[in-house]
Amino acid sequence: MLQFFLLHFSRINPLRLRQQMRAMRWPQALLVVLEFARSETSDAELRYLADYLAAGFARVDPSERFFLDAERPASRIALRRMGRNLAAYARWGFIGQERPVADPVTKRAVGRYDARMRLQILNELIERRGALSLAD
Secondary structure (H helix, E strand, C coil), X not given: CHHHHHHHHHHCCHHHHHHHHHHCCCHHHXXXXXXXXXXXXXXXXXXXXXXXXXXXXXXXCCCEECCCCCCCCCCHHHHHXXXXXXXXXXXXXXXXXXXXXEECCCCEEXXXXXXXXXXXXXXXXXXXXXXXXXXX
């Protein structure tokens, strides 16, 4: 969906899409895709479209996992990922770390942690290692 929005957003009827979003169980899932699209482009029109489509929708509360088939609860991977969330998912009340591919040719993935999460990761690294060098 991310690749579709990046390539074809100008052909989308925003009003009709908003009407369809009102019928969706989780329209915020589509808004997550638009968050990733916003971070990948400098096109002002796509940003305006994303703002319009997001208007009036609240984040999911309480937060839910974006992907149902993620790691098993209480596994090592789950424990390592606990609390780590990409900004696009967190913005709309979801939990997820998976970075979507924006360009199918280069396989460039998009997504970033927000400032709070980056600070938490840094603190975890310092606790584990004791100190960090500039190269780290």
